[in-house]
Amino acid sequence: MLEARDLCCIRDDRLLFQSLNLTIAPGELLQVEGPNGAGKTSLLRILACLATPQAGQLLFEGSLVSDDREGYLANMLYLGHKPGIKQELTPLENLEFYQRVSPVTDQLSAWELLTLVGLAGYEDMPAGKLSAGQQRRTALARLWQSSAKLWILDEPFTSLDKQGVAGLQKRFAEHLATGGAIIMTTHQELQMEAENVRRLRLGQTLASAEPVEAVEVVA
């Protein structure tokens, strides 16, 4: 589904990675691992077209993303490590906003989504007054309505309780089972079918000032 070729990323004169190649096929989850500062977020932002690499190319379903950026963005959903919700709007208004601006399945109403992610009863409260976990749930509700094939998720489990983590992993499994793909970072252990999950390790250590030239792919 997505292929990255020869990516290079330099931040503040520091080489985070180079010659980085990855592919992800329908039904696969790619977990990007590495210590703090290794470049996981930087990589995800490149894959989501939010940052430009110093070198390299992205191909989506065999075509260069640079040739049809809009087409790629219509098939990709990125959720960053911050919830990215509108603080002054209620959770319900946030979900209605998402439904207007991004491709969605029409199976569930905003209200049904809100109930699904455990926020019934909080629909009238400005999102900025919700707890960190409730704000995360509001942002993640998009995963129950998005028709995007590829999800790129930066630390999606942050602030979620056990039930939230389990519900999200169930949603991941559904997405993979219907031919979707997921690229994500998490410091948590995933409880998912091992054959669907591959890991990509960015190999820089906190102690090392030297850049790492290649990444190790762990099966």
Ligand SMILES: Nc1ncnc2c1ncn2[C@@H]1O[C@H](COP(=O)(O)OP(=O)(O)OP(=O)(O)O)[C@@H](O)[C@H]1O
């Ligand atoms: N906009 C930026 N300008 C300059 N340097 C940046 C920028 N964004 C990130 N960096 C640097 O790039 C390096 C990698 O950051 P990044 O957020 O990609 O790491 P990470 O692996 O996601 O870390 P963490 O596990 O802590 O989230 C860090 O040293 C960071 O300071």
